[in-house]
Amino acid sequence: MIYLYLVSGIFLGWALGANHAANVFGTAVAAKMVRFKTAATLCSVFVILGAVLGGAGTTATLDKLGAVNALPGAFMVTLAAALAVYWMTKLKLPVSTSQAIIGSILGWNLFAGSATDIPSLARIVLSWGAAIVLTATLAAALYSLFRAVLKRTRVRLLVLDAYTRAGLIIVGAFGAYSLGANNIANVMGVFVPVVPFRNIEVAGMFTLTGVHQLFLLGGIAIAVGVFTYSHKVIQTVGNDLLKLSPLAGFIVVLATSLVLFLFSSRGLEGWLLAHGLPAIPLVPISSSQSVIGGIIGIAIVRRGRTVRYRMLGEIALGWLAAPVLAGVITFFGLFVLQNVFGQEVVRRAATVAPAAPAVVPAPLPPPRTTILPAGAPPGLTIDIPRAAPDVRPAERTVP
């Protein structure tokens, strides 16, 4: 039964793989620069590597927003996000898994009566906008740079074709790694506080923790999505919606991959902090919206090409619609799961851990009553400690 709850995460992972592989290998496959099998294999391997090795950063951010503390609750949170994504996709509205999962977590917070960390939420929402602007800026800069280099260097057409092919494969693999690292939190992040796996010692060389196994499972689900359904999406996205030349596609994927990496790398965050620089928040962002940002960046550099500002409006609408829809589904889903199926969707006693190492009473408040007797010399004070209250303030746990 415990493992059955993970099905919703696996489903969301499959949907993510099916829809988002197009963002990293779409141009290469649609333009017939790279064969689908090659792209799918590379994408799967690097998504799994990214998820297992680099997925912790964004997961911690989602955990701050709301720690779903019961497995049935996590199941419903993920299922609601998946359903919201599915429904909005059916309605042909732009939707992001990252935005849907945030709405689901907020729905859980509301149901559980748990407070939402507003600064974390604000940071996440700001990051969505920042990611698009950053991708557009990076794509515009990279495009200008490559155009200038190509004008100065006389690269032959067929050699350039071979280099572009190599570039698309390299940035595609990098993009898949970044996608796995950034978006695994959407798929398996809510299961982390209730991870059902035990640590596994692998040949005495390293330990595969429960969280690693969870991310591995999510990564495999994404990979299955890539192999089973992404070809169709790639053909649609690559040929109908975002037809780009292989070189422009290379720039867009490179910019998107860099931004996904920036928003998920703990190593980079540590390096920035160590050098006194402001750290980039580790937030799951939408790879599809970053791709659109990249295309807008190139369109701005190519003067005369119009930018469809309506598309930006649709993206902004998606920011509102996806979380609201996912939140509403989560709230009602949790209600049904709890009251109809009798599942514990919220662990109420989770704040007092039974196995906590030590419990000490909170310290008494400092003395606050000072009485000065009549005729007392100046400077003399008598402190009378306040009596301990009958009901102790909340106990605190000492780790």
Add this chain to the structure above:
Amino acid sequence: MSIIHLKQSKIVQAQIDEFLDTISQASLAFRNGIKEYLDGEIGHFEGTIGEMARMENRADELRHSIETQLYKHSLIPEIRGDVLGLLENMDTVINAEKKTLLQFSVEMPVIPAAFGKDYLALADVSVSAAEELVTAVRAFFHDFNMVTNSLHKVYFHEKEADKISDRLKRRIFSSKLDLSHKIHLRYFALHVEDISDHAEDVADRLGISTIKRGF
């Protein structure tokens, strides 16, 4: 690095270069052939036709091989159709040159000495259009930024060919020759002029491909 196909790219590039060399050599041979015919060196002229046929066969072989390689290894997929169309149309230039020389050989038109100079000038300017076309197509594969530099020269030579042809035809029809002779001479002026028209058609295609390929 079979995924990248760098080795195949270099092989195809070498074949494209050889194809363009062949077209260029055939144009020079065409010019020589016309001169030999006008000079009455029929033996040499027939030899040039044989040489021209060999070059045309070689160009066909190269074009088929390039086509196969481009599809087999999925090279330059986004402009493959344009490139193949370009090479096929280049082939029409060499075909037109060979066909014109063959017509001279079969019909043996009697060209009065007064018009010989004009025919040679027409052949020169038509061959120049074809030569500039080869330079433009070579730039398309080697140095993309130089394509437009050669393209406008193709158009210039084509217009020159039109002017010379027009002047030649007026002179022919204002002469005292028989009407049948006049029509025969006009027919050959048209054929020589056709070379530059073919070059212009390919240049149009190349211009569109250049815009499409723009980064």
